[in-house]
Amino acid sequence: MSQILTFLGASSITRTKIAIAAAKSLATQGKRVLLAGLAEPILPILLEQTLATDPQEIAPNLDVVQFQASVLLERSWDEVKKLEAQYLKTPIIKDVYGQELVVLPGMDHALALNAIREYDASGKYDAIVYNGTGDSSNLRLFGMPESLSWYVRRFRQLIVNSDLGKTIAESPLIQPLITSFFNINWTADNFAHPTNQVNNFLDKGKAALADPKRIAAFLVTTPDPLEVASARYLWGSAQQIGLIVGGVIQISSQVNTNLSEEFTPLSVSIVPDLTNGNWQPLIDALPNFVEQAVQAPTPITIDVHNLQVRLFLPGFDKKQVKLTQYGPEVTVEAGDQRRNIFLPPALSGRPVTGAKFQNNYLIISF
Secondary structure: OOEEEEEEOOOHHHHHHHHHHHHHHHHHOOOOEEEEEEOOOHHHHHHOOOOOOOOEEEEOOEEEEEEOHHHHHHHHHHHHHHHHHHHEOOOOOOOOOHHHOOOOOOHHHHHHHHHHHHHHHOOOOOEEEEEOOOOHHHHHHHOHHHHHHHHHHHHHHHHHHOHHHHHHHHOOOHHHHHHHHEOOOOOOOOOOHHHHHHHHHHHHHHHHHOOOOOEEEEEEEOOOHHHHHHHHHHHHHHHHOOOOEEEEEEEOOOOOOOOHHHHOOOOEEEEOOOEOOEOHHHHHOOOOHHHHHHHOOOOEEEEOOOOEEEEEOOOOOHHHEEEEEEOOEEEEEEOOEEEEEEOOOOOOOOOOOEEEEEOOEEEEEO
């Protein structure tokens, strides 16, 4: 398993500099590093070389890959065909080829997430530095396991409880028809079988997201007030998807400008800008990523004894947050992110009795 780092902030040039410096730093520590970026020009320009859609070594212990959505889609399409063939006796998309497909808006993020998952599972790398868009779209990428698990959970239950689901599970007349199309027997006992693989994948993703030694983000900013405001917004939004923000990296030529008050309790590391292609001063000023991530506040704490759920939501206030409750779940909306909290048995069924903000925490009482 790899340590996965990503960086959030308004300036794509600044973020890319930090991502490259982080990858170089980890590689010099003896770690096998993959620097992954999107198909845009900044990364190859700063690295001063053309990049490919497969990892290529550019320095000892350091590989670089540039994600192209069309290429990733072609590769993933073959896996989709295999999955279809596993469940359908007569596959219907076997004659559709990946080269014919158009990448729909938003699909590029899902494809990038799957590519990161595959490189992580390969065991070839100790660290993966992902230089994404650094904005809310980047956050939605890492929040996919949580959001998709909600859809799988809710729609699976809706189908099971529907008249159609009950008819499929119980009718002796429909069962032979269903079996003639599918490779499995759709009974009440194994109705969820096709979703088990998906659930296992999503559970692993959620577990990795909750472990700061596995996945962490760092905010990148300059002293510019607009960049600071953007970083604070992304900080709170990251907590909504369960992504731990380990610290702040501030690029500044002004030695006396420190943004610690804006980002308390995170550590703020002040680093110099890249000068004349000399990466070493920037590399030397970077923090210990794992150490800071482990010490950072966790996005959510469930206190069963006191009947409370505590959400760390910096950058928001009570007026910007909306709570709704449906059965065993509480949905928290803040900014452009929505989080569905599946309550443990001790809190499930209890109504929300109150909510308040205290020291950047939203405290929900039951």
